[in-house]
Amino acid sequence: MSTPVVLVDRPAPHVARLLINRPDKRNAIDHAVRQQLTEMLGALLGDASVRAIVFGGAQGVFSAGGDVPSMVGLTETQARERMRHIHLLCQLIAEAGVPVVSAIEGIGAGAAVGLALMGDRIVVGEGTKILFPFLKLGLVPDWGQLLTLPRRVGLPVARRILTDGAPVHGPQAHRIGLADTLVADAQVMATAVAQAADLALLPxxxxxxxxxxxxxxxxxxxxxxxxxxxxxxxxxxxxxxxxxxxxxxxxxxxxxxxxxxxxx
Structure with a gap:
């Protein structure tokens, strides 16, 4: 039996956690990850006992972003199908009627940052590195980031961090509003779960x-x-x-x- 690429558990009352589980690929997001996230999230949002969601990655790494090898050699039809598949997940997260908290441990890049920006809270560590590699790859930022990133940090800051290619480290992410909470690296996931548990108590x-x-x-x-x-x-x-x-x-x-x- 193959190892699931997304793990789900209940780390706190009324809180469900989804962990991307491709540690050998630094939890890069491919079609299988997107599909499992979509299916699992859809099921969880239909469960009245779930009042908050946490996103994270296995083994202390959030995600290295989109799985680049899976993007190579696509036809236009396949490229459009890929984007529509991404957008189903984006809409599901953004329109979730419960709070969504993302724990960006280690590295959060590209698509994974877009996933986090679709939610309500972002927790980072002192050593977290957030990367926007799109232009380096000859691609436009996706996963809704040209809307969600400026909403969080403002247009001038968004323009700068998307074009200069430099990593945004945890303290800077917190300072510019890209992250809501900055904690020690070892406390990122526990803090995200605790915040989700508090948010689960809201009406x-x-x-x-x-x-x-x-x-x-x-x-x-x-x-x-x-x-x-x-x-x-x-x-x-x-x-x-x-x-x-x-x-x-x-x-x-x-x-x-x-x-x-x-x-x-």
């Missing part, structure tokens, strides 16, 4: 609606207020607000998982 409906609107900003105040009305009308009538209000009245911390304030 699921409200989080999903907030995330959708942040990812797809309104084009006018009128549009935003209309969307706000629709979202709040749903949330005000929902069980999470019943729990949140009961916790507020009784001066306790809201429990959006068990919902003790909801009368059944």
């Amino acid at each position: 699921r409906e409200a989080f999903a609606r907030m995330k959708l609107r942040l990812n797809h900003p309104s084009t006018s105040l009128a549009e935003e207020l209309a969307r706000e009305e629709n979202d709040q009308a749903v949330c005000l009538l929902g069980a999470d607000f019943v729990e949140g209000h009961d916790a507020y009245v009784n001066k306790r911390t809201a429990d959006f998982v068990g919902r003790p304030g909801v009368r059944r």
Whole structure:
């Protein structure tokens, strides 16, 4: 039986973790990895017990990015099919209604950085190296990075780091906003799991609606207020607000998982 190229486990309550498992290739992402990530993530997002996702790589390395040998010799049809396959996974991550945290241990390059940027939180270590090798290969940045990277770091910084080819080390990534949290190298994965466990306690409906609107900003105040009305009308009538209000009245911390304030 072949070794799975993606491992899945439950490292904390309500948290599922997906680890790219090609250590001999520094966890490079090929078609098989993308397919398994898509299938596993789709199944996890359909599981009501999963309230947060962690992405990482086996053996302390996030990923060296796209598997370059698998890109060679493609026809135009194959190249387009490859990109559509990538985009299915991108959309699944970006549109996940639960928090997504990426643990960039060791090296994160190219496609893997795009994967992380599709999520909600990025954790790096002091020794983490983030690489954007696209132009060196004669390729345009993909996995949505020409949208997601400037959103995180601003257009001038994104333009610079995409063109100068220099690695972005962990402390710099944190300083420019590419990463949310900087920790010692040995603490990257544990920190990502702990953050996911905390995020899993958020009210699921409200989080999903907030995330959708942040990812797809309104084009006018009128549009935003209309969307706000629709979202709040749903949330005000929902069980999470019943729990949140009961916790507020009784001066306790809201429990959006068990919902003790909801009368059944």
